[in-house]
Amino acid sequence: MDALPDFRVLNPETLDEALAARAQHPDSKPLGGGTDLVVNIRRGILAPSVLIDMNRVKELHAIKVDENSIEIGASVRLTALAQHSDVIAHYPVLAQAAAHIAGPTHRNMGTVGGNLCLDTRCIYYNQSEWWRAANNHCLKTTGSMCHVAPKSRGVCFATYSGDLAPALLTLQAEIDLAGPNGKRTIPLEHLYIGFARQDVPVTETQGDGKFFLSLRPGEIVVAVRAKNTPGLRSAYDKIRIRRSIEYPVAGVAVALKREGDKLTDLRIAFTGTNPRPVLLAGTAELCGGGIDERVIKGLDALVRDQIMPMKTTFTPGHYRRRVAGVLARRLMTRLYES
């Protein structure tokens, strides 16, 4: 890989110091484990002048969890989340999603905040600088055309592939953000704006594969929080070409409630398919009865309408959509019958 460009590393120890550093250096990037950011810097995709090492910020390291609610600091390691006994017991979808990320060494390094803000990916983007230059830089870097969808009129289709986001979306999580204008809390679903619509311009609420987070300038992730729902069963699974050190073909989180012979709550979220993690809309209409032909067909229709993988990886889009649908059906059936 290429040599690293010149930059400074700041090592704040409190959240206030980190925010002050971020405000003072608008061009800075927060550094967690470096498994995404450092790779992009080495590929010449990013060249921040300042990196803010978030790993010594004490406030960001706590996992506060019981059977009612969970709050996870942004600098918590993925290994710690995956192995936490209370997370495994009360929020299985979250522990399983954390355990499915990359390989064990990556999970020792990677952080919750970093995984939530994981950069979107594409075969025309995650390449060395000379490769990208030789192939006409794409829209997500400095180019003027999306090579995946040349007629996209300026819309980037790079794929979001973080594993924690779909799990947290099924738990209806909120995320705490802090920036130069203070703190705010938003539903996690509103963090992801990669709708990639060609009929509306990019705004703070409508983005694409390039502008896929609604973070405002200078904002950082502080923590993510969710409440438990009594009786909720949940699980996460994903398919990848290799078992470890690999991005997903598709990842699926499912949470549901069964009362007697009735499905009373159903939440399904996907990753590795669209430029945002997708919490499937319309699943409430599948509830009310058991899992029968109507539910299976209804789920297939929702996946067909909302899950739109493009040719951003080596596996074709139509295959990834089928994998996503099959995984969702399998997980839903398994949880319902468990």
Next chain:
Amino acid sequence: MARLLEFTLNGRDRVDAVADNMLLLDFLREKIGLTGTKTGCDGGECGACTVLIDDEPALSCLTLAATIAGKRVDTVESLGHDGQLSAVQRGFHEKLGAQCGYCTPGFVMASAGLLRRNPNPSEAEIIDALGSNICRCTGYVKIIEAVKYAASLNAQGVSP
């Protein structure tokens, strides 16, 4: 920018001047001269550069030296003492866990990290713990045997 970095390398405290944009991998190999840690894919995909930071396996090709102040870093050179191989080294040597040998320091360090936190791992746990390492000679069966043997040596008192 540069800084004075205080940390513990292979059991010895030291202070070095390092540039902010220096990777731990380059720092170990080019500045300190410990070339046991290998540069493989150089992008976090192969695990050849694995070292232990505070006893946990980490990829030195994606770690900035400027972030390890006050931590303990162990490289493959830290294993074995007074001409005696460590349990993991003996495992890889006697059970033929190395073929071309390039990925071996990474596998050895990932295995040492596993045995430090879990002295008696199951085969599934060994496979999981080595999931971030790639051997392109594909000698995985022998590598898993080597780690099992190392665990048995460890149980007899040989340090991992």
